[in-house]
Amino acid sequence: MKKAKRVLALLLCLVLILSAVGCSAKKDDGKKSSDSEVVTVVDNNGNTVTVKKDIQRIVVCDIYPIPSVLAVFFDSASKIVGMAQPSMAAAKNSLLSELYPEILNAETGFIDGTTVNMEALAALNPDVVFYSSGNKELGKQLTDAGYAAIAISANKWQYNAIETLNNWIDLLSQLFPENNKSEKVKTYSESVYNMVQERVSSIPDAEKAKVFFLFQYSASNISTSGNSFFGQWWATAIGAKNVGEELDSDKSTNVNMEQIYKWNPDFIFITNFNTAKPDDIYNNTVGSFDWSGIKAVKDKNVYKMPLGMYRTYTAGVDTPITLLWLAKATYPELFEDIDITAKTKEYYGDVFGITLTDEQSARIFAPLTQAGKLSVK
Incomplete structure (x- = not known):
């Protein structure tokens, strides 16, 4: 009888151990799943920013060339839901809106100069927000509000237009690896x-x-x-x-x-x-x-x-x-x-x-x- 009890106790211990391992594995799997749903990049101000991978809604604040860069990068402007007036004026009167007419649907009323109306921005429900690296006050405002905010610089490379373009495309290729165009550009x-x-x-x-x-x-x-x-x-x-x-x-x-x-x-x-x-x-x-x-x-x-x-x-x-x-x-x-x-x-x-x-x-x-x-x- 004692021997049978010892065997039963050992079996119970084994079941408990296996259950614990199984739970641990499930937790690890959950973590891996979570990690696989985001991407982490370092923006042009040196900030580490974590963004969800499935980005569908993009807002660009006061870094005016970026909407056009994004449209060509994706060969589509469907993800761009907000951009500033200077970006829209150029798009409306250039080849950009002929190639990507959907860019004209983007909202512009959420920003006036470098000032963002946070309530209007919230209505756009962006997955990621791009802003000028020089506007650190806006960057803090966006981050404090819980947005994935990415700083983009026009002068970090001493106004070298080639280096600037290459680095912009490199950052976008890290953010959207399925569209990687870094080496080609x-x-x-x-x-x-x-x-x-x-x-x-x-x-x-x-x-x-x-x-x-x-x-x-x-x-x-x-x-x-x-x-x-x-x-x-x-x-x-x-x-x-x-x-x-x-x-x-x-x-x-x-x-x-x-x-x-x-x-x-x-x-x-x-x-x-x-x-x-x-x-x-x-x-x-x-x-x-x-x-x-x-x-x-x-x-x-x-x-x-x-x-x-x-x-x-x-x-x-x-x-x-x-x-x-x-x-x-x-x-x-x-x-x-x-x-x-x-x-x-x-x-x-x-x-x-x-x-x-x-x-x-x-x-x-x-x-x-x-x-x-x-x-x-």
């Missing part, structure tokens, strides 16, 4: 950059073209790029001189006509952050400014920058093509073999799987005036 963009460097590297310093970026322009204001903004990088990247290099300022800075005459640039590139066209410079139609004595005007070397998926002065998916376009416009003899329309089709087709017609590609280099407005109101 990096390989293409760096090949374009290296090709341009090979062709312009031998230009003597004294023969480098002097370029002026007309960033913003109105009847009362002219602003350009100092030595710490995209204009400086673009000029250096194409083997030219940014005439505003002497201005030690971050982002854009205001200048007057007296200063521009002193610089006397060979080329003027008008960004899409204003509505001016070359004819406005040639004919002095804005305010009381007189450009007629500037070399670029005399030589008819005033150009409007392209507008593909977004305003190309900043980093964005159009960056490699913008670099080629600027180089060819400034040094046509060095890039006479480059068919910019064909290169545009090649880039979007090979890297993103997007087929553009000749007409669509050409339209990138003839942007609409309305795209220069920063609001759709």
